[in-house]
Amino acid sequence: MAFTLSVNGETKTADVDGDTPLLWVLRDTLGLVGAKYGCGAALCGACTVHLDGAPVRACITPIESVGKKKVTTIEGIGKSPVGAKVQEAWKAIDVPQCGYCQAGQIMSATALLTQKPKPTDEDIDAAMNGNLCRCATYIRIKKAIKVAAGQEKA
């Protein structure tokens, strides 16, 4: 059936089964491939997007559960001041290695900093623990979050 979605401030429609995960609607129907498939089971966080600003794992979020909630993806996160700051910090610190997980990392970090503009190390660990990085760029992810928060310099 047809679903109407708000994605990055634009109205989109997708004619898919209601159990289709948001991830595959974004990637295969709407052509937004920034959110990544890593596990399909909310274990790695590579697919993280925001629903009304809250981070969710798009790989286990059925499209029929999205309703009127506003979807924000890595392609649109730069429009928010916090998102733009996080992206800039990621570049300043040169966080990525392979880079595949980083869209999800940036989405989780942006949600964290929107909630807690000055996070502690424990806040960062808690907010980011669902996002795997197989290259283990964690040291720089933590640093970049602190740079985006203005707690450390690049």
Next chain:
Amino acid sequence: MDGEILRDPTRRFVLQTGAATGGGLMLSFTMAAEGHAAGATQVNAYVRIGADSKVTIASKVPEVGQGIKTSLPMLIAEELDVEWSAVTVEQAIADTKVYGRQVAGGSMATTLEYDGLRRVGATVRALLIQAAATRWNVPVDSCSTDRGVVIAGNRRAAYGELVEDAAKLPAPDPKTLTLKDPKAFRIIGQSHKSQNLDAITKGKPLYGIDTRVPGMLFATFAKAPVFGAKVASVDLAPAKAVKGVKDAFVIEGGANLNGLLPGVAVVANSWWAARKGREALEIKWAEHPTSAQSSAAFAAKAAELAKAPPQRVDRADGDVDAALKGAAKTVSAAYSYPFIAHAPLEPQNCTAVVKDGKVEIWAPTQNPEPGRKLVAAALNVPEEAITIHLVRGGGGFGRRLNNDYMVEAAAIAAKAGVPVQLIWTREDDIQHDFYRPGGWHNLTAGLDASGKLVAWNDHFVSFGEGERFNSSAGFNATQFPCRAVDNYRVQVSVMPLGMPTGPLRAPGNNAFGFVLQSFTDELAQAAGQDPVAFRRDLLGAPRLLGEAGKGDSFHTGRMRGVLDLVAEKSGWGRKLPAGTGMGVACHYSHMGYVAVVIQVTVKDGALKVDKAWAAADCGRQIINPKGAEQQVQGSVLDAVGAALAQEITFEGGATTQSNFGDFPLLRMADAFDVEVHFKLSDNNPTGLGEPAYPPAPAALCNAIFAATGKRIRNLPVGDQLA
């Protein structure tokens, strides 16, 4: 400086004609390149220069997160003498006739390309100078270059003004090329950020899984849980009834675990539909000779082999038995490590178009040429009819040295008659890996009255048949302390294995480092010596063990250098609180010498890694210091994550684990700082993707021993501290 993104295939370095090997000149042609509004001229296979003097450099080796797409083009840019900010990097297409070896493996790209790619840059610079000298009618000797400009007296011409002339000139005699004095380097030795950084942070299409081809459908491919088992029967109808599914069919495949395996493909208009269709399939798999194999049976067989006389001896120096008899003290210990999976975060995938006898492939492969051969054989097409685009890989770790996903995508696309993107599920990835094989080492060593090592015996139990080891299951018998101890022997026994194995980051060494350096720690303990001091004595005077130039030669002085450096930087020997301990390990692999110290705290059975220090000697020049640091940090964290928790087990011939729930990766809360130091030595620069991995698990386990008195002899650490 953000290079190509996937939707723009016209911007790739596609060579049209007349290509020569090893950076030699090809016939020049111009191509309209987006971002180079003024048009650009291809000077050779690696370098294109626009009329605006913007430079595009091809990176020949696949990028999977090792940073090679930054460091190799830096070599060319340095000798070309341009500003790095004027350079755009593009991924070269797979074409060994033009580019030679294009493999992200063995940490070999830096070692093999350091001189050659600088010569590529120097060649283009020489052509630009020649073009200027001809135009101005002045001697070549009177011309110099500075950051993209040729200068002779008060005459100046930007490269962009000269490139059309330069591209028409014959290649200079390589003997006439002079490379820069390293003291004059402006790009090499300075940190430069990762290529595609902007695209990564903005979620632009970059990876294999992001490839989009007109008319493309998505595919899943179900293979037997028992490796290589055939499809006995399947009902395709329930899959075909799923909305969006366009086709479902059996791929016959063969018995070779490195080739195209049997399975059932489902092709649909979205990957989710393809996956739903696959789940609806009812497949009966045929019986298979390896379906009784299990981890429990392997362990039982290994214990039996360890007690029996060894099947063969791979190396025997001196008289080990006599030396053990005469030793003041002997130490025996049995070590083991499990199978582990690579689990790069981007699941295996490949996009293939098969049309009119030609095949076009987009693959996140680390090693395209064997894939080309597989595809040629499976589809019965000549290798020349296959084009392979090297797409950025979401991690590699050795998994993508194999090309099973490539031949599967090609076979499915050929049968479906449409362009296809095959994406594996994570479960497919964990259950159909070429695993790092498990192994067992039964060690005995002798110490004399002063605590000096006088004999070393290792009965290595592994997988293979006869004289042959399974892939990555072999042991290089020249591992240190070979040749540093007079009486040294490696005995080998093997058993057959039905599961595919293959190289994982620092193959072999990723396990041997744990065994050798943990046992060395036990010997230091038995000798009543400090672990660093014992290693210094064992290394002895600086000298080369083995033959110069051979990969298995070992320089004790280089290892001593990194051992001393890491001891100094970590404050080795300082007083630590109860429950906290430091461990050290040093290991040579992939031409690199690395020593690691790890500090841990164990409280109520809970382990926390406090910090790691690493010191590495990979020659006289670090090309991209920040990139090098990233590789060392990532290797240490990767190794510790694996040593703590990762294990693949088999039951009924099939893999037990399936996803990150039962095959856990290191997470943020468990990550720790890794302080990295480089020890420069007068040796050719070598690669860094791997050599920092092997010492880390031993440093971890030696730290656990220092903190708790508990010796970890079997990986993973798991719940052994509880």
